[in-house]
Amino acid sequence: MKALILVAHGSRLAKSNTEVFKLVGELEKKCSGQYSIIKTAFLELSEPLIPEGIKDCVEKGARSIIILPYFLNSGRHVTDDIPNIVNNVRKQYPDVDIKITPHLGASDLIIDLLISSADATQLK
């Protein structure tokens, strides 16, 4: 069973966290055929935190988990904090394959997204 966890930074503003939960809801609609569990987790400031998110997926039967950092740049959170947390949790579940995707700014599609956003605004 495969799981996908979108990991956002987490905010003191409830509105910002709600945006992330909504986004994951949209993600769930689009790829629930591919991933049995699709969850939100936060690096800090909001719950569930990453270890709790992973634990929940494992308890529900996930044996493959993709961690998707919802970050644009490869700052310290992406290069150190998230991998360190995931590495610690990984030790508790040696039978579970846990992978972390690159930050979003590294995707080829980010350019298309930027152009599409600029074009839509220009035409307004």
Added chain:
Amino acid sequence: MKALILVAHGSRLAKSNTEVFKLVGELEKKCSGQYSIIKTAFLELSEPLIPEGIKDCVEKGARSIIILPYFLNSGRHVTDDIPNIVNNVRKQYPDVDIKITPHLGASDLIIDLLISSADATQLK
């Protein structure tokens, strides 16, 4: 003449700012036919700041400027800080049309980007 300014937060880490400049370089390759000027600017911590970026575009002849906030969530930076800075600068250039795009998390394409990123990592 049209200009596009990608506005990132700005970081104390040079590497993070360099990533943004590189991304804007890629953006330039893809849409220089559509925008005569494509620039990077930062909200804080790195230069050029937004007013300087806009000034540079206007001096080079831009009469239409799209500000593209490189932010995933609609936090305070997106809802208040960037619009406030742009509104202040706008007063100096009444003949220039300056528009701000929504944050990237609001784009329909963000879901495709997330799925593509997850899929690529899963196959590794």
